[in-house]
Amino acid sequence: MKEEKMRKTSNRKKVKKKSHSSKRNNQSSLKGSQLDSKKRVKKGNTKRRSSSRKSGRPQKVALKNLPMTKDKKILNAVGNLLFYAVLILILVSAVLMNVSDKDTTIFGYKVMTVLTDSMNSKDKEKFKDGFSSGSLVVLKNVDPYTLQKGDIITFNPVRNNNKVYLTHRVKEIDQKKKEERLEFITTQGDANDGSDVPIAASQVNGKVVRSFNNAGFFLSFIKKHIVVVAILVSTLV
Numbered sequence: 638m639k640e641e642k643m644r645k646t647s648n649r650k651k652v653k654k655k656s657h658s659s660k661r662n663n664q665s666s667l668k669g670s671q672l673d674s675k676k677r678v679k680k681g682n683t684k685r686r687s688s689s690r691k692s693g694r695p696q697k698v699a700l701k702n703l704p705m706t707k708d709k710k711i712l713n714a715v716g717n718l719l720f721y722a723v724l725i726l727i728l729v730s731a732v733l734m735n736v737s738d739k740d741t742t743i744f745g746y747k748v749m750t751v752l753t754d755s756m757n758s759k760d761k762e763k764f765k766d767g768f769s770s771g772s773l774v775v776l777k778n779v780d781p782y783t784l785q786k787g788d789i790i791t792f793n794p795v796r797n798n799n800k801v802y803l804t805h806r807v808k809e810i811d812q813k814k815k816e817e818r819l820e821f822i823t824t825q826g827d828a829n830d831g832s833d834v835p836i837a838a839s840q841v842n843g844k845v846v847r848s849f850n851n852a853g854f855f856l857s858f859i860k861k862h863i864v865v866v867a868i869l870v871s872t873l874v
Contacts, residue, residue, distance in 0.1 A: 745777055745778045746775060746776065746777055746778075746846075747775075747776050747843065748773055748774065748775055748776070749773075749774055749776060749791060749802065749804070749853075750771070750772070750773060750774075750853030750854075751768060751769070751770050751771065751772045751773075751774060751804060751848075751853060752770055753770050754769050754770045754828055755803075755804075755805065755826030755827070755828050755829055756768050756769070756789070756804060756805065756806070756826055756827045756828065757769040757770070757827070757828050758827035758828045759828070760827075764806075764827040766789065766848070767827045767828075768848040768850060769850060769851075771850075771851050771852075771853045771854045772848050772849060772850045772851065772852065772853050773848065773849040773852035773853040774791070774804060774845045774847070774848045774849075775845070775846050775847040775848070775849075776791055776842065776843030776844065776845060776846070777843055777844050777846045778843055779841075779843065779844045781822070781838035781839075781841040782815065782838060784807055784810065784822065784841070784844065785807065785810065786807055786808070786809065786810055787806065787807060788806070788807045788844055788845075789804065789805070789806050789807070789844070789845040790804070790805070790806075790807060790822075790824065790841055790842070790843065790844050790845065791803070791804045791841075791842045791843050791844075791845065792804075792805075792822075792824070792836055792840045792841045792842050793836075793840045793842060794833065794834065794836065794840070796837070796839070796840060802842065803824070803826075803833070804845060805824035805825055805826045805827075805829075805833060806824060806825060806826070806827060807822060807823070807824055808823045808824055808825040808832050809822075809823040809832075810822060810823075811823070811835070814835075818837070818838070819837065820834075820835035820836055820837045821835065821837070821838075822835060822836050822837070822838075822841070823835045824836070
């Protein structure tokens with residue numbers, strides 16, 4: 638009986654030792670698997686990073702250090718050209734407006750502002766080169782005896798009065814009076830019903846070679862505020 642009891646107790650101890658050893662083995666295997674999984678995750682992340690770099694995915698780069706592309710350089714150049722073109726236009730227009738309404742011309746040209754709608758006809762197909770009040774007209778000095786029907790001219794309607802100007806279209810050329818050096822030019826505004834009083838060659842101020850709608854208001858402002866414009870241009874430069 639005693640021997641059987643001793644065998645049973647020894648068997649129980651052996652079972653306990655086996656259970657403890659199995660538990661330890663299980664724990665060690667779990668820890669090893671966790672470590673292996675962590676190592677695998679780290680390796681996967683490093684592989685993904687390296688693959689993303691190799692695959693050429695977009696990465697964050699400081700914008701300040703980026704070199705200018707050709708398109709940006711072209712846009713900057715065009716912007717600078719436009720800026721200086723506008724600047725030169727303002728300066729030239731200011732000079733031209735100061736000498737306009739006088740007998741002084743620059744290279745045979747001068748500019749004037751239209752104050753009425755006498756050349757603004759409703760029939761746009763017939764009078765395609767008409768213009769409205771506020772437009773800017775460019776005049777060229779021409780020989781009055783070379784004028785033809787349909788030309789638009791600026792003239793003094795009253796002799797020896799250089800303060801009043803009209804810009805109308807040549808309606809008729811009287812050849813007989815032209816040979817006699819008399820009042821051979823008859824004009825009429827495109828929007829007017831009747832013709833003007835005939836004028837002589839000495840009353841012609843110039844022939845309109847170009848017109849710009851609504852540009853006269855802008856240049857009139859420059860003329861009235863030339864000091865402010867000069868200060869603004871100087872600060873921009």
